[in-house]
Amino acid sequence: MPNAFDNPTPGAKRIVISIDAMGGDRGPAAVVAGIAMSASKNPDIHFIVHGDESVLTRLIRRRRISHRCDIRHAPRAVAMHEKPSHVMRHGEGTSMWSAIESVRNGEATVAVSCGNTGALMALSMIRLRKIPGVNRPAIACLWPSRNPQGFNVMLDVGADVKADAEDLCQFALMGASYARNGLGLDRPRVGLLNVGTEENKGRAEMKAASDLISAASDAGSFDYVGYVEGGDLPSNRVDVIVTDGFTGNIALKTGEGTAKLIGDFLKEAFAATPLSRIAALLALTSLRRLQKRIDPRRVNGGVFLGLNGTVVKSHGSADATGMSAAIKLAFQLAKSGFQERLAARVASAGSARQDAPNEDGSSRAE
Amino acid sequence: MPNAFDNPTPGAKRIVISIDAMGGDRGPAAVVAGIAMSASKNPDIHFIVHGDESVLTRLIRRRRISHRCDIRHAPRAVAMHEKPSHVMRHGEGTSMWSAIESVRNGEATVAVSCGNTGALMALSMIRLRKIPGVNRPAIACLWPSRNPQGFNVMLDVGADVKADAEDLCQFALMGASYARNGLGLDRPRVGLLNVGTEENKGRAEMKAASDLISAASDAGSFDYVGYVEGGDLPSNRVDVIVTDGFTGNIALKTGEGTAKLIGDFLKEAFAATPLSRIAALLALTSLRRLQKRIDPRRVNGGVFLGLNGTVVKSHGSADATGMSAAIKLAFQLAKSGFQERLAARVASAGSARQDAPNEDGSSRAE
Numbered sequence: 163m164p165n166a167f168d169n170p171t172p173g174a175k176r177i178v179i180s181i182d183a184m185g186g187d188r189g190p191a192a193v194v195a196g197i198a199m200s201a202s203k204n205p206d207i208h209f210i211v212h213g214d215e216s217v218l219t220r221l222i223r224r225r226r227i228s229h230r231c232d233i234r235h236a237p238r239a240v241a242m243h244e245k246p247s248h249v250m251r252h253g254e255g256t257s258m259w260s261a262i263e264s265v266r267n268g269e270a271t272v273a274v275s276c277g278n279t280g281a282l283m284a285l286s287m288i289r290l291r292k293i294p295g296v297n298r299p300a301i302a303c304l305w306p307s308r309n310p311q312g313f314n315v316m317l318d319v320g321a322d323v324k325a326d327a328e329d330l331c332q333f334a335l336m337g338a339s340y341a342r343n344g345l346g347l348d349r350p351r352v353g354l355l356n357v358g359t360e361e362n363k364g365r366a367e368m369k370a371a372s373d374l375i376s377a378a379s380d381a382g383s384f385d386y387v388g389y390v391e392g393g394d395l396p397s398n399r400v401d402v403i404v405t406d407g408f409t410g411n412i413a414l415k416t417g418e419g420t421a422k423l424i425g426d427f428l429k430e431a432f433a434a435t436p437l438s439r440i441a442a443l444l445a446l447t448s449l450r451r452l453q454k455r456i457d458p459r460r461v462n463g464g465v466f467l468g469l470n471g472t473v474v475k476s477h478g479s480a481d482a483t484g485m486s487a488a489i490k491l492a493f494q495l496a497k498s499g500f501q502e503r504l505a506a507r508v509a510s511a512g513s514a515r516q517d518a519p520n521e522d523g524s525s526r527a528e
Numbered sequence: 529m530p531n532a533f534d535n536p537t538p539g540a541k542r543i544v545i546s547i548d549a550m551g552g553d554r555g556p557a558a559v560v561a562g563i564a565m566s567a568s569k570n571p572d573i574h575f576i577v578h579g580d581e582s583v584l585t586r587l588i589r590r591r592r593i594s595h596r597c598d599i600r601h602a603p604r605a606v607a608m609h610e611k612p613s614h615v616m617r618h619g620e621g622t623s624m625w626s627a628i629e630s631v632r633n634g635e636a637t638v639a640v641s642c643g644n645t646g647a648l649m650a651l652s653m654i655r656l657r658k659i660p661g662v663n664r665p666a667i668a669c670l671w672p673s674r675n676p677q678g679f680n681v682m683l684d685v686g687a688d689v690k691a692d693a694e695d696l697c698q699f700a701l702m703g704a705s706y707a708r709n710g711l712g713l714d715r716p717r718v719g720l721l722n723v724g725t726e727e728n729k730g731r732a733e734m735k736a737a738s739d740l741i742s743a744a745s746d747a748g749s750f751d752y753v754g755y756v757e758g759g760d761l762p763s764n765r766v767d768v769i770v771t772d773g774f775t776g777n778i779a780l781k782t783g784e785g786t787a788k789l790i791g792d793f794l795k796e797a798f799a800a801t802p803l804s805r806i807a808a809l810l811a812l813t814s815l816r817r818l819q820k821r822i823d824p825r826r827v828n829g830g831v832f833l834g835l836n837g838t839v840v841k842s843h844g845s846a847d848a849t850g851m852s853a854a855i856k857l858a859f860q861l862a863k864s865g866f867q868e869r870l871a872a873r874v875a876s877a878g879s880a881r882q883d884a885p886n887e888d889g890s891s892r893a894e
Contacts, residue, residue, distance in 0.1 A: 320723055391778070411757075444806065
């Protein structure tokens with residue numbers, strides 16, 4: 163598998179990030195603005211930027227970051243509505259394909275795209291391929307939380323709509339490795355999302371997954387806290403929340419939607435009367451402090467786990483701030499040597515998993 | 529089936545609500561305080577209160593509502609940790625059993641309990657039984673929303689962890705009936721919770737459910753808007769969100785947890801500096817306005833749908849305000865003749881459902 167991570171040592175050398183500049187809702191200008199923001203904050207990042215050469219050359223020159231960027235021309239872009247199966251067959255020549263290719267051939271450590279999620283996962287799967295021991299890759303997101311680091315990791319939030327007990331156990335291993343390298347937690351606490359925390363609650367297949375994860379906790383260097391509920395997601399009970407991609411996607415979007423609703427209600431409440439508008443002015447610092455803690459752009463970036471190479475999916479609607487947050491995440495993971503550590507962890511846990519009971523008989527067809 | 533609804537006409541006569549006073553986390557004092565609050569607001573409600581007679585007599589006398597309440601002695605209470613299967617076998621003599629019995633024998637129109645959800649559903653199932661045409665009862669909750677009525681209906685939020693395509697179609701019919709009678713919507717908009725709104729996304733069984741719901745929309749007098757995502761829950765796209773009890777429970781608790789997290793962050797933001805504390809004082813009215821819109825106590829009350837009799841499940845930790853909200857909901861449903869309308873709607877949709885394709889081959893075993 164062609165994949166080079168010449169630089170897992172922090173701070174030693176520049177990190178190369180591969181950027182798909184064409185896929186987002188706001189077009190390449192927002193992506194390049196995000197690159198410029200990251201470039202000015204962090205002198206250690208170098209970029210390979212994929213997309214329409216003439217457009218990108220102009221945007222990058224205007225931002226005066228030509229010396230930080232290599233441009234790779236890609237004549238086509240993947241549209242948001244394109245079916246993943248179609249993109250898998252006809253994706254060559256797109257900026258997304260090209261961005262993944264830079265990770266595949268070892269030029270870059272991590273790829274970042276704000277394009278079509280399904281297509282990005284499909285292309286990442288066929289081009290980077292799964293690491294040994296992983297049956298189903300997952301997308302991990304960060305979730306605002308009461309725990310000391312301020313964020314939880316939740317996975318899968320939408321790589322696939324299903325996951326059996328062994329998949330969920332691999333999610334636990336991969337999520338713990340991500341929390342260790344992305345959030346700096348030595349021994350993350352892992353929980354399995356279920357309805358009710360009692361042993362007798364939830365779907366039958368949950369029990370099998372719970373047993374497997376419990377058995378893998380030593381090899382995975384994590385603490386298994388058992389079942390967690392939706393209300394525990396932002397709690398200090400857990401650092402890594404394991405669930406299937408259907409439930410995780412709905413939980414993620416429900417949380418985001420609720421936060422947005424409350425934010426809008428808050429604005430309306432402060433706009434209601436002249437006095438409340440004065441209060442809002444005085445409260446501005448406090449409200450900004452709040453906004454910073456729950457701003458979805460700050461936690462922008464779903465990470466694809468389980469492939470030979472790391473891919474960060476930014477929100478389709480990401481602006482410069484959101485894109486810059488995704489690039490920062492990509493940089494942190496690249497710097498920590500996350501990819502190699504994750505692969506080693508999954509491999510070492512393989513034997514522990516083989517000893518654990520597997521009561522789940524469902525098929526593993528993709 | 530013994531069940532009397534002598535009074536479906538609004539405003540004509542008093543409505544009798546049956547209350548399980550013993551099951552909640554805060555004990556019978558909080559429940560009786562909620563009864564007193566409702567009694568003072570609404571002269572049309574009469575209560576049958578179930579639990580320890582001496583305790584209840586004292587609490588009810590102290591609140592001066594003896595003339596509004598009949599007390600029914602029940603020597604035992606169902607504990608929060610008791611398994612539903614155990615309560616089904618040994619539940620006779622509990623206040624929960626007794627409260628359901630008042631609906632079963634027609635003394636009361638709706639029962640309200642803040643006890644153990646699983647036990648309440650199990651007892652309601654065996655004592656009230658399912659209405660003809662319903663395979664799986666559901667729990668419906670109200671969700672703060674941007675739509676004109678301020679709330680959505682979501683179901684199932686935890687009666688059962690699974691639901692096949694035909695169950696989901698029945699949830700659509702029952703949820704639409706609930707929205708019509710509980711929220712006053714002539715023709716509710718119904719959506720099916722999924723990942724992604726495109727036709728090709730989500731689990732395969734979703735497509736079968738979507739076809740069934742679409743075919744039932746005329747008989748059910750609702751508009752089917754297709755798939756909705758987690759982010760659409762609080763939107764003005766939809767009034768009734770249909771999902772299985774596993775996903776619905778996690779979405780509900782995730783939404784509640786997110787709202788609580790933001791509320792706590794907001795408090796911390798306003799407590800951070802002396803200036804922000806002054807700002808908070810000035811902003812008090814605005815913040816109270818916000819709190820009122822998202823206060824979970826205002827939407828307290830999951831309604832069990834699909835049984836011969838209506839049961840409202842209040843939050844286990846409900847205080848007087850929360851309990852009073854659950855009683856108000858019970859009163860509204862009783863007054864509208866909801867129970868009979870729901871049964872009629874499910875029956876009339878039966879023929880429409882038989883004509884619709886059913887691609888789902890899963891078993892209906894409970």
